[in-house]
Amino acid sequence: MNGIDPRTDIVGLTRQELAARFAECGLEASLIKPVWNWVYVRGATDFSGLSSLSKARRAVLEMNFIISRPEIIRDLKSLDNTHKWLLQFLDGQRIETVLIPEQDRGALCVSSQVGCTLSCSFCHTGTMPLVRNLTAGEIVSQGLVARDRLSEWNQPRQACLVTNLVLMGMGEPLFNYENVAKALAILIDGEGFAISRRRIMLSTAGVVPMIYRVGRELGVNLAISLHAVRDDLRDELVPLNKKYPIQELLQACSEYPAASNARRITFEYVMLDGINDSDADARELTRLLNGIHAKVNLIPWNPWPGAGYQSSPIERIQSFSRIINAAGFSAAIRATRGEDIMAACGQLKSDSERPRARTPR
Numbered sequence: 456m457n458g459i460d461p462r463t464d465i466v467g468l469t470r471q472e473l474a475a476r477f478a479e480c481g482l483e484a485s486l487i488k489p490v491w492n493w494v495y496v497r498g499a500t501d502f503s504g505l506s507s508l509s510k511a512r513r514a515v516l517e518m519n520f521i522i523s524r525p526e527i528i529r530d531l532k533s534l535d536n537t538h539k540w541l542l543q544f545l546d547g548q549r550i551e552t553v554l555i556p557e558q559d560r561g562a563l564c565v566s567s568q569v570g571c572t573l574s575c576s577f578c579h580t581g582t583m584p585l586v587r588n589l590t591a592g593e594i595v596s597q598g599l600v601a602r603d604r605l606s607e608w609n610q611p612r613q614a615c616l617v618t619n620l621v622l623m624g625m626g627e628p629l630f631n632y633e634n635v636a637k638a639l640a641i642l643i644d645g646e647g648f649a650i651s652r653r654r655i656m657l658s659t660a661g662v663v664p665m666i667y668r669v670g671r672e673l674g675v676n677l678a679i680s681l682h683a684v685r686d687d688l689r690d691e692l693v694p695l696n697k698k699y700p701i702q703e704l705l706q707a708c709s710e711y712p713a714a715s716n717a718r719r720i721t722f723e724y725v726m727l728d729g730i731n732d733s734d735a736d737a738r739e740l741t742r743l744l745n746g747i748h749a750k751v752n753l754i755p756w757n758p759w760p761g762a763g764y765q766s767s768p769i770e771r772i773q774s775f776s777r778i779i780n781a782a783g784f785s786a787a788i789r790a791t792r793g794e795d796i797m798a799a800c801g802q803l804k805s806d807s808e809r810p811r812a813r814t815p816r
């Protein structure tokens with residue numbers, strides 16, 4: 456049930472759950488495949504055009520099921536073609552979803568929570584209190600909205616921009632593991648939305664015990680929001696570090712089963728002027744990553760109102776990058792995307808707010 460409409464929302468049900476509901480409604484298991492295709496390949500939002508089914512079966516579907524979408528409150532497109540959607544769910548809670556397009560592909564940056572508990576000091580989302588976890592259906596629906604808005608249903612992959620998924624939007628996905636895992640199972644399904652797990656990246660601030668579980672159960676690409684090479688600084692930038700310090704985090708990374716030379720763990724490192732960006736920091740980073748299948752993403756810090764930071768100058772970022780390269784790791788300097796619509800990394804935020812007492816250093 457979706458809370459207002461008593462019918463069952465198909466979006467967010469696994470195939471097994473759908474089969475169980477079909478059985479309760481007297482629908483044959485053989486109908487799962489065409490309905491799944493209807494929802495996740497054709498992108499339908501009702502059953503009226505499902506002409507391969509008899510009128511009687513369509514009536515049973517209509518009586519018992521819906522195919523929902525969140526309401527789109529704002530639809531913004533940046534000068535560099537980054538899209539940002541502010542979505543509202545049935546209880547009025549809102550999240551943001553961002554599509555970062557490239558020439559022949561694109562990454563959909565999906566939120567997993569309304570707000571975030573973690574209060575990373577450089578992150579705009581961290582100024583929101585955690586309101587609640589998203590359901591599996593609400594996570595899946597972000598992919599559906601993107602395909603709706605880009606008219607990408609039933610198109611060959613070469614014609615699509617929603618090709619990759621990054622769990623890097625609002626929230627810490629590993630604090631909402633069950634719903635994230637269920638949503639990914641639905642989105643990976645090869646007869647439906649069909650995003651390969653190799654094209655999915657889950658980004659975490661470092662919930663160490665869950666990293667082992669992700670490796671065992673999901674096998675997606677992993678990204679770590681590292682941002683500092685010393686515990687005292689990381690305690691401030693990513694307060695979760697007080698619970699899971701750097702060494703424990705890197706140990707979990709070195710044991711991550713899905714990592715290999717071809718599928719390296721991405722270490723995200725936001726470049727903060729005068730705080731974490733010295734050559735000595737870069738050398739320490741290479742020492743820490745030694746022995747891990749790692750690559751580094753250097754992210755110029757993206758400003759937001761009231762933040763007490765400055766981004767490192769580009770020359771500093773380049774020098775940092777050269778030191779990491781020289782140690783044999785790739786260290787891409789991430790181009791800032793969608794800054795004009797506040798869609799860049801660390802800028803996502805919906806409405807609610809908690810006070811943040813941070814003085815510039």
Ligand code: SF4
Binds near residue numbers: 573660
């Ligand atoms: S960086 Fe991620 S984990 Fe940290 S506050 Fe922002 S959304 Fe939460």
